[in-house]
Amino acid sequence: MSEHQVFNTPRLEVPDRSLSRARMKVDRAAWASRYFRNFNRKAVLEIAESIAEAGYNRAGEFAELAVSETGYGVVEHKKLKNQLCTYELLNYYRDLDLVTPRVDAARQIIELAKPAGVVFALAPATNPVATVYYKAMLAVLSRNAIVISPHPAAKKTSVLAAQHLAAAAEAAGAPSGLIQCVEEPSIPLVQDIMASDRINVIIATGGTAMVRAAYSSGNPALGVGPGNAVAYVDPSANVAATAKCLVDSKSFDNSVLCTNESVVITLEKNRGNLERALRSAGAHICNEIDTDKLRNYLFGGEGFTLEAIGKSARWIAEQAGVRVSPATKVLVPVVATPGQDDLLFHEKLCPVLTLTAAVDFEQAVTFAKHTTRRGAGHSAAFHGDNSNRLVDFSQKMPVYRVVVNAPCSQGAAGFATHLPPTFTIGTGFAGRSSVGENVGPQHLVHWTRIAYAKDSKVNLESIDLSDVTTSGNPTAEVQSRKSVTEPVDSGVRDELRRLILEELQNLKGDAQ
Amino acid sequence: MQKAAEYWNPGKVSFWTEAGTPMVIDRREGYFLYDMSGKRLIDLHLNGGTYNFGHRHPELVEVLKSGLDYFDMGNHWFPSVARAAFAEQLVNTAPHTKYAIFGAGGAEAVEIALKTARYATKRKKIVSIIKGYHGHSGLSVATGDERFSKIFLADQPDDFLQIPFNDADALESVLKGRDVAAFIIETIPATYGFPMPNDGYLKACQDLCHKYGTKFISDEVQTGLMRTGVMWGWQGYGLKPDIFVCGKGLGGGIYPISACLVTEECGQWLVEDGAAHISTAGGSELGCLVGHHVIEMLQRPEVISNIKFVTEYFAQSMKEMMARHSDFFVGVRQRGVVLGLEFDHPEGAVAVSRALYENGVWAIFSSLDKSVLQFKPGVVLDVDTCQEIIDRFDAAMPRARQILKSGRRVA
Ligand SMILES: Cc1ncc(COP(=O)(O)O)c(C=O)c1O
Numbered sequence: 040m041s042e043h044q045v046f047n048t049p050r051l052e053v054p055d056r057s058l059s060r061a062r063m064k065v066d067r068a069a070w071a072s073r074y075f076r077n078f079n080r081k082a083v084l085e086i087a088e089s090i091a092e093a094g095y096n097r098a099g100e101f102a103e104l105a106v107s108e109t110g111y112g113v114v115e116h117k118k119l120k121n122q123l124c125t126y127e128l129l130n131y132y133r134d135l136d137l138v139t140p141r142v143d144a145a146r147q148i149i150e151l152a153k154p155a156g157v158v159f160a161l162a163p164a165t166n167p168v169a170t171v172y173y174k175a176m177l178a179v180l181s182r183n184a185i186v187i188s189p190h191p192a193a194k195k196t197s198v199l200a201a202q203h204l205a206a207a208a209e210a211a212g213a214p215s216g217l218i219q220c221v222e223e224p225s226i227p228l229v230q231d232i233m234a235s236d237r238i239n240v241i242i243a244t245g246g247t248a249m250v251r252a253a254y255s256s257g258n259p260a261l262g263v264g265p266g267n268a269v270a271y272v273d274p275s276a277n278v279a280a281t282a283k284c285l286v287d288s289k290s291f292d293n294s295v296l297c298t299n300e301s302v303v304i305t306l307e308k309n310r311g312n313l314e315r316a317l318r319s320a321g322a323h324i325c326n327e328i329d330t331d332k333l334r335n336y337l338f339g340g341e342g343f344t345l346e347a348i349g350k351s352a353r354w355i356a357e358q359a360g361v362r363v364s365p366a367t368k369v370l371v372p373v374v375a376t377p378g379q380d381d382l383l384f385h386e387k388l389c390p391v392l393t394l395t396a397a398v399d400f401e402q403a404v405t406f407a408k409h410t411t412r413r414g415a416g417h418s419a420a421f422h423g424d425n426s427n428r429l430v431d432f433s434q435k436m437p438v439y440r441v442v443v444n445a446p447c448s449q450g451a452a453g454f455a456t457h458l459p460p461t462f463t464i465g466t467g468f469a470g471r472s473s474v475g476e477n478v479g480p481q482h483l484v485h486w487t488r489i490a491y492a493k494d495s496k497v498n499l500e501s502i503d504l505s506d507v508t509t510s511g512n513p514t515a516e517v518q519s520r521k522s523v524t525e526p527v528d529s530g531v532r533d534e535l536r537r538l539i540l541e542e543l544q545n546l547k548g549d550a551q
Numbered sequence: 552m553q554k555a556a557e558y559w560n561p562g563k564v565s566f567w568t569e570a571g572t573p574m575v576i577d578r579r580e581g582y583f584l585y586d587m588s589g590k591r592l593i594d595l596h597l598n599g600g601t602y603n604f605g606h607r608h609p610e611l612v613e614v615l616k617s618g619l620d621y622f623d624m625g626n627h628w629f630p631s632v633a634r635a636a637f638a639e640q641l642v643n644t645a646p647h648t649k650y651a652i653f654g655a656g657g658a659e660a661v662e663i664a665l666k667t668a669r670y671a672t673k674r675k676k677i678v679s680i681i682k683g684y685h686g687h688s689g690l691s692v693a694t695g696d697e698r699f700s701k702i703f704l705a706d707q708p709d710d711f712l713q714i715p716f717n718d719a720d721a722l723e724s725v726l727k728g729r730d731v732a733a734f735i736i737e738t739i740p741a742t743y744g745f746p747m748p749n750d751g752y753l754k755a756c757q758d759l760c761h762k763y764g765t766k767f768i769s770d771e772v773q774t775g776l777m778r779t780g781v782m783w784g785w786q787g788y789g790l791k792p793d794i795f796v797c798g799k800g801l802g803g804g805i806y807p808i809s810a811c812l813v814t815e816e817c818g819q820w821l822v823e824d825g826a827a828h829i830s831t832a833g834g835s836e837l838g839c840l841v842g843h844h845v846i847e848m849l850q851r852p853e854v855i856s857n858i859k860f861v862t863e864y865f866a867q868s869m870k871e872m873m874a875r876h877s878d879f880f881v882g883v884r885q886r887g888v889v890l891g892l893e894f895d896h897p898e899g900a901v902a903v904s905r906a907l908y909e910n911g912v913w914a915i916f917s918s919l920d921k922s923v924l925q926f927k928p929g930v931v932l933d934v935d936t937c938q939e940i941i942d943r944f945d946a947a948m949p950r951a952r953q954i955l956k957s958g959r960r961v962a
Contacts, residue, residue, distance in 0.1 A: 054613035063853035069934045070860035
């Protein structure tokens, strides 16, 4: 060693505390769940109402934060999505009672609701706030506690949104720790928590790798993977209305929803019509050169060009070197024949919608089927009035939602159709998932079924089930309306007590 | 066992054998201990809060391990980054204090506290409560029960006075002479079985001390570190002790460290002669590193919330247990995760401790009041383990009853 040594290595490796903190959050959630799992319906709805209101009030603010943190999407559209995950979501499920015991006198069965316990939820960067809102609402309605792990690119906004809802829930009587969010997410952290025996179910929304990891974790998981939606435009469709749907859907939040149309296919004879209609609806139809430029820009590197996710059509056009009018909402590259190998048929979370045309309906369906394999189990759209073809298309497509004459992004997610509003689209067996529906609170509850012998004739109505639920938090201590930090200085409290006593004594004096 | 009796401590070995809890701890992890045969015990003794976060908490172990790549104990003569940072952090938890002085164990911190009070007042006498416990070194042992001082001829009845707990008048009568340097008291006397201070008692004591120029010292060795629901027990009673000491869990159960915090006025000796108290192992840098992390962990919202849940859970379930076993389980003393369970028999807690041990739970009776069981759950206990503790507790009660009955007949 020399006499004077300068050390370049860091003096001290401070161990990562985020994993340990996340584990503590899970334990805290388990405590919250212990109390919350017995709340009655009234108490549950009060909390749900409270987070809906809180979420609604700051939907716009969080939308702005999300866009500025992640660079994805459009503030106005995000605000709308956030709002949809408050009252709209609550109203949809308001009458679905997942709390009160169910009595089926005819079948001599009583069912008791048993919430999962601690839900571990992953949220994507593309819809951070809406997903937090949505999953928190699902947890509350099903009487579960939830720990959300946001995408690292959206962690600040997600944490704020979750804290905001948590405070609202607690103000309405929820135990503390019911809604929590990991501050410093990372892949090892997520893997550790997913594999932990302290959580009861995972709701994974995200990329294929993450979803597969959720399923391999050893814990029950509701995993939902990517989509690659195809819209089929039948010659029977009203092209003007269809084009408007497509452009609206594809430009909505710059197309970051996985339910967004990725490819639109029609029949050769209808292509000209559709192109014209799309153009009037605000789309830029690319010529061959523009199409090549877009393909190069979006898929020229390794895989999809990530910086394009959630960006506007104009921004992408500029990057790709395509000249478009300032009013352009969607870019439409055209691939003349529906081959499988064109990269433009892959999923694109940006307002780029590939148009192609088939010689006949059969070819269109075959192509749609293959394209959808890349986002299997997801969604598709059908435009037109021919119900025979609609049924045929739906029967053959490996998807669990076919949205008819509506924008696919809002339609499949339940906002422009009567499907359950969701940010977790079950991709079912076709997508190697355990749920094929839009995920809702009912997926987070199992029921204990008390089943009598077939020939028994017990009067089930006379059985007292009132002890199964409580009217809310049984004790003041866990009720965290009180601040978690320092209690009121007891010096102050003593002083107050003294003042009150004095006051009382004065009153007595007056009376005498 | 034989070797332990032969070479280590025959008294302790035979005591635990007779008590029916001949435990030799092998592995330890979280809130679990395993004896040499592999039998698992849930630890509710925690050595008075030393294992507040459980045994070998992974985060703390990692801190210590990585600390070893850079630090050692350090040179106690010189300033150091670790000591300065830790002292600042501690003082921030108690803003009315000014300096943190480090030791290696609780008794040493008490020693520093008593010396500081003597320095600040230029008086010699120390008052403590009967059945208080402040450690076993020279000055600290003199404040405690005579069982521990007489045997070593360490009792100093002239300078060390003892008064009954929860009796402010008794305190006033000894302070009146204005020759007492300090009154030292555990915020909740642990070894006495956690009897709760009466409303206003501690505040009255502090006021009396100030009235007569005596320093008020809080021993927070068992009540500090969030165990009563706040960082320091005195905070919950609206006190501002002139001096307070903490130890045990401060080192996370993996590296011994203790601290004595003093106000600016009391700490003037540090200005006059900083080397007046010196300790090679006191405030070792590794200890400071671990201690710093312990305090940081205790301040996390997750931990604070967990403590509330554990507190509430045991408040609730002990009420139920008491109702179910009211024939001899007669009272619960609780503040935060510090609990004393009262049994209707002078040796009741010894029997319950043994019955719990047989049922896989380790909780120790109070040395100075064997009718009270010390029941000290950790701050990050999870809901399942808490439930299991109560289930085992319930199962152990009939056995405790049986032990007591047979004991009574023998007696
Ligand atoms: C309240 C109190 N003070 C001081 C001490 C002494 O600490 P140590 O054993 O670390 O010297 C103890 C230890 O049991 C204690 O309980």
